[in-house]
Amino acid sequence: MAEKEKTKIMFVMRKAAHGSIYAYEGLEAILIMGAFEQEISVAFIDDGVFVLKKEQDTKSLGVKEFSKTFRTLEDYDITNIYVDRESLEQRGLSADDLIIPVKVMEAGEIAKIMEGQHVLLPF
Amino acid sequence: MLHTINKSPFFSNNLESSLRFAKDGDPIMLYEDGVYAVLAGTKVEPAMKDALKKHPVYAIEADVKARGITKVVEGVYLCDYSCFVGLVEQHLVSPWF
Amino acid sequence: MKFGILIQDGPYNHEASDSAYNFITAALERGHTIQGVFFYNDGVYNVNKLMDPPQDDRNISKRWSELGAKGIDIVVCIAAAKRRGINNDVIVPNVRISGLGQLLELAVESDRLITFGTG
Numbered sequence: 001m002a003e004k005e006k007t008k009i010m011f012v013m014r015k016a017a018h019g020s021i022y023a024y025e026g027l028e029a030i031l032i033m034g035a036f037e038q039e040i041s042v043a044f045i046d047d048g049v050f051v052l053k054k055e056q057d058t059k060s061l062g063v064k065e066f067s068k069t070f071r072t073l074e075d076y077d078i079t080n081i082y083v084d085r086e087s088l089e090q091r092g093l094s095a096d097d098l099i100i101p102v103k104v105m106e107a108g109e110i111a112k113i114m115e116g117q118h119v120l121l122p123f
Numbered sequence: 124m125l126h127t128i129n130k131s132p133f134f135s136n137n138l139e140s141s142l143r144f145a146k147d148g149d150p151i152m153l154y155e156d157g158v159y160a161v162l163a164g165t166k167v168e169p170a171m172k173d174a175l176k177k178h179p180v181y182a183i184e185a186d187v188k189a190r191g192i193t194k195v196v197e198g199v200y201l202c203d204y205s206c207f208v209g210l211v212e213q214h215l216v217s218p219w220f
Numbered sequence: 221m222k223f224g225i226l227i228q229d230g231p232y233n234h235e236a237s238d239s240a241y242n243f244i245t246a247a248l249e250r251g252h253t254i255q256g257v258f259f260y261n262d263g264v265y266n267v268n269k270l271m272d273p274p275q276d277d278r279n280i281s282k283r284w285s286e287l288g289a290k291g292i293d294i295v296v297c298i299a300a301a302k303r304r305g306i307n308n309d310v311i312v313p314n315v316r317i318s319g320l321g322q323l324l325e326l327a328v329e330s331d332r333l334i335t336f337g338t339g
């Protein structure tokens with residue numbers, strides 16, 4: 001494996017948290033796959049940006065609050081985290097409203113990075 | 124990149140999102156309820172026609188027929204799964220669920 | 221080419237499983253190899269052997285089992301399966317339960333990985 005080039009895999013997160021399990025099981029997949037030393041990146045587009053919203057409190061809902069777990073991505077060297085500017089702005093959010101530092105980019109810039117991937121995984 | 128869309132444009136913004144990220148020339152594959160975007164005479168038709176200026180648009184004929192769609196926006200290629208596979212041979216797939 | 225298939229949605233409720241099956245059939249006809257099929261999220265329900273649809277309907281789990289019998293590696297995510305009560309007692313023959321590492325392997329080894337789901 002050592003000589004082989006790393007495989008570029010991008011998780012494309014487009015769903016909000018809690019209303020469906022995709023964001024949460026997507027995160028679980030990111031964490032497992034992040035441990036295999038491939039080149040993992042994550043893009044948050046459309047409602048996916050809500051997943052990173054600060055101040056989520058799920059106590060009264062009785063489900064797991066997992067937004068804070070995104071902070072551990074750093075430990076897996078997953079630092080290429082992109083957020084679509086238009087999705088963010090349409091939802092009245094800015095980078096300051098998000099729980100982790102991200103690269104806010106235009107759709108066209110994110111699309112270019114997508115094109116360089118071996119696989120895109122939607123969640 | 125091949126953009127795949129399986130939701131009706133009357134229900135979700137997936138088609139719209141995909142077009143925002145698609146670069147000129149990127150093919151669009153409509154299947155499942157995504158094929159409602161090719162129905163002629165709807166409020167989506169102008170957007171579909173705009174998309175056709177920049178992208179080859181394909182729709183799975185089995186899904187189109189199953190839904191009773193007989194009037195198709197001009198310029199859309201109706202195709203089968205073999206053609207879908209052919210597109211995947213040539214392009215990285217970006218699914219928009 | 222080697223294709224990997226990821227399926228994120230259950231059977232019957234949505235068309236995802238049928239679309240994936242149609243895609244795989246067409247890929248095989250075109251002479252491609254299906255490197256593997258990975259079931260995640262509600263996709264794990266696809267291989268429940270207790271499925272018993274009316275006779276005039278397709279049996280989705282049987283279809284996956286038949287593809288498995290042809291030698292295609294069909295893998296169900298263990299974490300997603302445990303959460304949903306799918307274990308070795310209820311899965312059809314010719315499929316196996318394993319970890320998400322298998323999805324990564326599939327992504328690495330396939331020339332293309334395509335996802336079917338509903339969202």
